Amino acid sequence: MMQAVLGSGGLRRPESPGLWALAWRRFCRDRVGVASFLVVLVFFGVMVASGLSLVAADWAREVGVNYAPPTFVGPGTAERDAVASGSPRGEKAHEPNPADPLADVLSEIREKKPVSRGDTDIVDPLADALAEIRAEKSGAASRAEILSATLAFGGDRWGRDVLKKVIKGTETSMFVGLAAAALTALLGTLFGALAGYYGRWIDDFFNWFYSIFTAVPYLLLILAIAAVLNQKGTMTVILILGLTGWTGIFRLVRAEYLKHKVREYIQAADAIGASHARRMFVHILPNVSHVVLVQLSLHVVLFIKSEVVLSFLGFGVGVDTVSWGSMLNEAQSELILGYWWQLAAATIAMALLVTGFSLFTDALRDALDPKLK
Amino acid sequence: MNPEILLGVSDLRVDFRVDAATTLQAVKGIAFDIPVNSTVALVGESGSGKSVTALAILGLLPKENSTARGEVRYAGRNLLAAAPSELQKVRGADISMVFQEPMTSLNPVFTVGFQLTEVLRKHLGMTGAQARARAVDLLREVGIPEPEARIAAYPFQLSGGQQQRVMIAIAIACEPKLLIADEPTTALDVTIQRQILELIADLQKRRRMSVLFITHDLALVGEIADHVVVMRDGEIREKGTAEQIFEAPRDAYTRALLLCRPQLGRRPKRLPVIDDFLNSSGTVPEMPERSRGLRGDEEIVLEARHLGKSFYSRDGLFGRKEFKAVVDVSFKLAKGKTLGVVGESGSGKTTVALTLMRLHEASSGEVLFDGRNLLAISHQEMMQYKRRIQIVFQNPYASLNPRFTVGQLLMEPMQVHRIGASESERRDRVYKLFEEVGLPETSFFKYPHEFSGGQRQRIAIARCLTMKPDVLICDEAVSALDVSVQAQVLNLLQDLQDGYNMSYIFISHDLAVVKYMADQIMVMNEGEVVEVAGSDDLYRNPRHPYTKSLLSSIPQGWRGPRYFASLGRNETST
Numbered sequence: 001m002m003q004a005v006l007g008s009g010g011l012r013r014p015e016s017p018g019l020w021a022l023a024w025r026r027f028c029r030d031r032v033g034v035a036s037f038l039v040v041l042v043f044f045g046v047m048v049a050s051g052l053s054l055v056a057a058d059w060a061r062e063v064g065v066n067y068a069p070p071t072f073v074g075p076g077t078a079e080r081d082a083v084a085s086g087s088p089r090g091e092k093a094h095e096p097n098p099a100d101p102l103a104d105v106l107s108e109i110r111e112k113k114p115v116s117r118g119d120t121d122i123v124d125p126l127a128d129a130l131a132e133i134r135a136e137k138s139g140a141a142s143r144a145e146i147l148s149a150t151l152a153f154g155g156d157r158w159g160r161d162v163l164k165k166v167i168k169g170t171e172t173s174m175f176v177g178l179a180a181a182a183l184t185a186l187l188g189t190l191f192g193a194l195a196g197y198y199g200r201w202i203d204d205f206f207n208w209f210y211s212i213f214t215a216v217p218y219l220l221l222i223l224a225i226a227a228v229l230n231q232k233g234t235m236t237v238i239l240i241l242g243l244t245g246w247t248g249i250f251r252l253v254r255a256e257y258l259k260h261k262v263r264e265y266i267q268a269a270d271a272i273g274a275s276h277a278r279r280m281f282v283h284i285l286p287n288v289s290h291v292v293l294v295q296l297s298l299h300v301v302l303f304i305k306s307e308v309v310l311s312f313l314g315f316g317v318g319v320d321t322v323s324w325g326s327m328l329n330e331a332q333s334e335l336i337l338g339y340w341w342q343l344a345a346a347t348i349a350m351a352l353l354v355t356g357f358s359l360f361t362d363a364l365r366d367a368l369d370p371k372l373k
Numbered sequence: 374m375n376p377e378i379l380l381g382v383s384d385l386r387v388d389f390r391v392d393a394a395t396t397l398q399a400v401k402g403i404a405f406d407i408p409v410n411s412t413v414a415l416v417g418e419s420g421s422g423k424s425v426t427a428l429a430i431l432g433l434l435p436k437e438n439s440t441a442r443g444e445v446r447y448a449g450r451n452l453l454a455a456a457p458s459e460l461q462k463v464r465g466a467d468i469s470m471v472f473q474e475p476m477t478s479l480n481p482v483f484t485v486g487f488q489l490t491e492v493l494r495k496h497l498g499m500t501g502a503q504a505r506a507r508a509v510d511l512l513r514e515v516g517i518p519e520p521e522a523r524i525a526a527y528p529f530q531l532s533g534g535q536q537q538r539v540m541i542a543i544a545i546a547c548e549p550k551l552l553i554a555d556e557p558t559t560a561l562d563v564t565i566q567r568q569i570l571e572l573i574a575d576l577q578k579r580r581r582m583s584v585l586f587i588t589h590d591l592a593l594v595g596e597i598a599d600h601v602v603v604m605r606d607g608e609i610r611e612k613g614t615a616e617q618i619f620e621a622p623r624d625a626y627t628r629a630l631l632l633c634r635p636q637l638g639r640r641p642k643r644l645p646v647i648d649d650f651l652n653s654s655g656t657v658p659e660m661p662e663r664s665r666g667l668r669g670d671e672e673i674v675l676e677a678r679h680l681g682k683s684f685y686s687r688d689g690l691f692g693r694k695e696f697k698a699v700v701d702v703s704f705k706l707a708k709g710k711t712l713g714v715v716g717e718s719g720s721g722k723t724t725v726a727l728t729l730m731r732l733h734e735a736s737s738g739e740v741l742f743d744g745r746n747l748l749a750i751s752h753q754e755m756m757q758y759k760r761r762i763q764i765v766f767q768n769p770y771a772s773l774n775p776r777f778t779v780g781q782l783l784m785e786p787m788q789v790h791r792i793g794a795s796e797s798e799r800r801d802r803v804y805k806l807f808e809e810v811g812l813p814e815t816s817f818f819k820y821p822h823e824f825s826g827g828q829r830q831r832i833a834i835a836r837c838l839t840m841k842p843d844v845l846i847c848d849e850a851v852s853a854l855d856v857s858v859q860a861q862v863l864n865l866l867q868d869l870q871d872g873y874n875m876s877y878i879f880i881s882h883d884l885a886v887v888k889y890m891a892d893q894i895m896v897m898n899e900g901e902v903v904e905v906a907g908s909d910d911l912y913r914n915p916r917h918p919y920t921k922s923l924l925s926s927i928p929q930g931w932r933g934p935r936y937f938a939s940l941g942r943n944e945t946s947t
Contacts, residue, residue, distance in 0.1 A: 264772040267732055268833070272786040272840065273759040286776035 033363025039356030050171035059164035154341030172323035177304035183242030188249025196257025232318040256288040290368035297361040385443035401607040414594035417604035418855040469544040473556040475536035479528040486524035534565035562717035563926040592928040633860040635889030647857035671707035680738035711877040713891025721900040763837035767849035769829035773821040780817040827858035
């Protein structure tokens with residue numbers, strides 16, 4: 001036998017291109033597909049590096065003045081003043097706004113303010129504690145001085161680097177998207193395979209189950225499950241999305257199984273004595289895997305967006321984690337004050353990944369579906 | 374005598390662009406003429422370029438990836454160079470076409486009458502009432518019963534043969550001078566095929582038109598053609614009058630096509646294959662005949678008693694409608710012998726096979742094998758019997774899992790049934806089987822899509838052999854194969870039977886093939902067995918009227934000039 005393999009191997013490549021190899025070749029011919037694949041790969045690398053704390057591990061440190069503008073914009077006058085005078089962070093210099101109808105009143109109040117503060121005689125009950133803290137802080141006072149006026153892509157309310165936040169947010173959002181899509185694909189494929197292969201009452205059962213799930217409005221369902229799980233966190237978001245999203249994949253996989261189970265090659269497998277499980281997962285599954293794979297990547301995109309929506313609504317990840325959704329949530333109040341960079345950073349990152357992933361998915365579908373060729 | 378030429382093809386070349394680097398030459402410079410008022414047959418196996426030639430004549434080839442060069446002369450101009458609008462006038466009015474699949478050629482959402490009158494109104498400018506009257510006439514002419522009622526029928530309400538008749542009615546509606554028929558009877562049963570052939574021959578005679586008849590079946594052509602053109606790989610191997618082709622074929626390939634098919638009158642030990650003709654000087658040594666039949670004292674391996682299978686469809690809210698696919702089928706299969714099962718589509722022959730193996734659960738009856746009733750035992754018990762009864766399916770493109778390598782396909786049954794002590798021992802066996810069924814050793818790591826139809830059927834047979842079955846069911850195992858490949862696979866099956874002393878149940882609609890392979894033949898019609906007899910007996914002396922009509926429908930090949938035409942004339946005169 002070995003001889004036979006060696007003999008044939010010597011003459012020609014023993015492995016001939018399988019269907020996956022052919023698909024890969026087709027994929028490589030699609031330039032947009034390859035470019036988007038590279039984008040997805042970069043994001044994946046960022047996610048892994050961030051997950052292993054190789055980058056952006058110190059995202060929560062205050063490294064800049066609050067709302068530090070991006071370096072390419074340059075430090076604003078207000079920030080420069082703030083750094084120079086050491087006045088409480090977070091307040092802009094009070095330039096009178098000519099359009100403000102209350103401008104006069106405001107300036108009046110502002111002029112009065114220092115006077116009134118000096119007049120109070122109330123004893124602060126926390127004065128001692130405060131003094132202690134101040135003493136402690138004075139030791140580290142030098143640190144306040146090295147807070148930079150500008151950051152690579154700006155800073156947030158607490159002077160945290162937006163770029164690092166985006167990287168950390170990428171980790172969270174992408175992990176949620178991938179894990180939830182994997183869970184969805186697993187559930188959808190399993191249910192679809194069982195329902196499509198066995199038919200009869202098993203099919204009826206899953207179809208009823210499916211109908212119930214799809215009868216509830218999507219957002220309401222998500223909020224209901226969030227309420228039941230009753231705790232915030234990345235795992236919760238994954239569970240919410242994974243448990244609600246399997247319906248579409250279920251229908252598609254079921255249809256594929258219905259089609260394939262009556263094919264002759266499955267009858268042939270039955271004739272040689274292959275068991276039900278073997279026919280279902282060894283014979284049919286590889287033949288429908290392209291459907292699952294394409295759905296998987298479509299759902300990654302969908303869930304990344306869903307996570308953003310959930311976090312924006314406040315049902316998403318906890319306060320101690322950062323995701324694109326929570327960044328956008330913060331950005332909504334910042335934008336009024338004119339600090340656009342957090343919004344821009346999260347949006348650009350999300351748009352890049354979602355567009356890249358969608359194009360990648362399209363290319364993948366074209367490469368894997370021989371019918372289109 | 375130089376007959377007037379209706380359409381002349383000269384130096385026709387058709388190229389298909391597969392991708393940027395490769396072009397496929399489908400037709401490589403062919404030339405033939407279609408004389409006025411005659412039938413020309415274009416014969417060839419799959420991939421010979423015969424259908425492409427027809428499409429090129431009509432200008433129906435896809436413009437994006439194909440080019441046709443050369444000349445197609447019709448009424449003083451070259452159709453290949455004609456403007457699209459000019460071609461459109463010629464198509465349908467002067468030249469029309471009938472396709473292979475009547476079920477897909479008719480639009481399912483329109484009535485037959487609508488599709489017929491549409492042609493009449495568009496090309497002949499008839500009014501609605503005129504067109505309708507003409508449509509009824511046409512339907513009557515092509516032999517549709519009650520044409521006044523059937524004109525309002527939808528295609529699905531007609532049988533396959535009737536649908537093909539409607540297609541022919543549409544094709545001849547504008548009184549074309551040339552009718553191109555592309556395998557018009559291949560999808561039909563033998564008895565229907567005969568009727569359609571008679572119809573085409575009759576119409577040709579009556580309307581004095583020419584017919585270009587495209588087929589893979591040389592025997593069919595012998596009955597209706599005046600001229601025969603034999604094609605292979607895009608080239609013409611031989612052309613001439615039917616008489617010359619059948620009486621004195623000059624080309625080795627033509628001879629091979631004539632002799633590779635099993636003939637009713639003879640049963641050589643081995644069928645000649647195409648290589649015998651092409652490699653040697655073109656003469657094949659005479660083979661000793663094989664004698665078939667049962668002596669009556671053979672050991673019986675498998676016996677079916679009163680087998681029945683019903684399918685149910687929902688009828689109303691709670692009702693079920695019963696459809697009896699198989700009714701009370703009993704037979705015995707002797708060791709080392711072949712039971713042939715013949716019948717037309719829907720006769721239940723495949724259902725019998727699937728029921729025997731419990732791929733379908735039988736509704737009634739029993740199957741005795743090794744003293745056990747296979748239909749009554751549990752699935753666990755059935756496992757050990759499963760490997761001893763195996764099946765080769767009709768379509769070699771569908772019966773092999775496309776995601777498995779050939780090695781995996783052949784190893785799987787041995788793994789499932791724990792045949793062979795180790796993986797390497799199993800692999801040894803696979804390589805031995807490759808040799809036995811005539812596959813190269815390199816097949817082990819290849820995927821099914823890299824093989825031709827004949828090779829795939831060899832893979833399917835090898836897969837059955839891994840389990841050393843006692844009974845092998847061949848369900849139309851050679852029907853999807855070309856004539857030359859069919860002979861090779863039949864020889865292989867015969868060699869294997871001689872070697873392993875297996876019993877075969879050989880199911881086919883092709884009576885010549887069954888006659889060649891079987892010792893005993895069971896004729897089925899509408900789920901019932903109408904006749905069981907020894908194979909020579911059955912053909913010599915059929916008792917049941919259905920058997921008789923089946924046998925008389927077999928294309929006989931060359932039977933003298935214009936056999937059908939004379940037949941058609943007799944019919945119309947009576």
